[in-house]
Amino acid sequence: MRIDKLLANMGYGTRKEVKQLLKSGHVRVNNQVEKSPKTHVNPNEEEVSVNGEVVEYKEFIYLMLHKPDDVVSATEDSNDLTVIDILQPEDALFDPFPVGRLDKDTEGLLLITNDGQLSHRLTTPKKDIGKTYFAHIEGEVTERDVEVFQAGVCLDDGYVTKPSFLEIEKTGPQSEIKLTITEGKYHQVKRMFEAVGKRVTYLKRLSIGDLHLDPDLELGEYRELSEAEISYLFQLTNLDH
Numbered sequence: 283m284r285i286d287k288l289l290a291n292m293g294y295g296t297r298k299e300v301k302q303l304l305k306s307g308h309v310r311v312n313n314q315v316e317k318s319p320k321t322h323v324n325p326n327e328e329e330v331s332v333n334g335e336v337v338e339y340k341e342f343i344y345l346m347l348h349k350p351d352d353v354v355s356a357t358e359d360s361n362d363l364t365v366i367d368i369l370q371p372e373d374a375l376f377d378p379f380p381v382g383r384l385d386k387d388t389e390g391l392l393l394i395t396n397d398g399q400l401s402h403r404l405t406t407p408k409k410d411i412g413k414t415y416f417a418h419i420e421g422e423v424t425e426r427d428v429e430v431f432q433a434g435v436c437l438d439d440g441y442v443t444k445p446s447f448l449e450i451e452k453t454g455p456q457s458e459i460k461l462t463i464t465e466g467k468y469h470q471v472k473r474m475f476e477a478v479g480k481r482v483t484y485l486k487r488l489s490i491g492d493l494h495l496d497p498d499l500e501l502g503e504y505r506e507l508s509e510a511e512i513s514y515l516f517q518l519t520n521l522d523h
């Protein structure tokens with residue numbers, strides 16, 4: 283990879299600033315001053331340093347965001363703020379994207395990465411990865427709904443959902459539930475409740491497999507996944523790490 287790209291990716295400034303840094307002799311490769319921005323380096327084999335500080339190169343970034351309401355799960359949008367717009371510039375430099383989608387008004391756990399292979403494996407319908415949501419429902423959720431959701435719900439387009447696990451936390455004219463589904467059809471949770479004559483008024487994703495939203499993250503906050511969490515996702519999707 284070109285040395286100017288590597289340094290820009292690692293937060294040492296814009297490509298232009300990095301070019302200046304190189305030109306003024308602040309950058310070394312294997313302890314030799316390197317001045318050309320066009321030089322290619324292999325960050326896994328060569329040691330790059332800036333003013334004596336070794337550059338810790340990483341290719342991939344894995345973030346857990348507590349997605350707030352009112353931002354869209356996209357990299358760009360002409361009308362709305364995206365989940366990428368709310369990242370710090372040093373993280374956005376990695377060109378990350380959301381893993382799957384949460385609706386604009388859905389809150390909760392959203393993974394953001396630039397690892398296309400992992401993202402693809404996590405979102406493919408071939409893998410039965412459970413995603414658990416908490417929701418407020420307008421209408422009384424009943425044991426009958428639990429059975430219907432377990433058997434499969436026929437959505438408005440005729441698609442019958444795979445078995446899902448519905449837990450009633452509070453029932454009455456306004457109910458509160460947890461629902462675990464293994465697919466990600468468009469507006470799936472909302473459409474499942476519509477199919478049984480009820481309406482989702484609040485939706486939050488709590489977990490993907492055994493990866494839970496960190497309770498220390500306030501709405502709009504995010505953090506990098508730990509090594510253990512990254513390994514778990516690789517294991518979940520049968521990828522080597």
Ligand code: URA
Nearest residue numbers: 385388469470471472
């Ligand atoms: N189901 C929905 O209806 N919306 C989401 O954002 C996620 C799942």
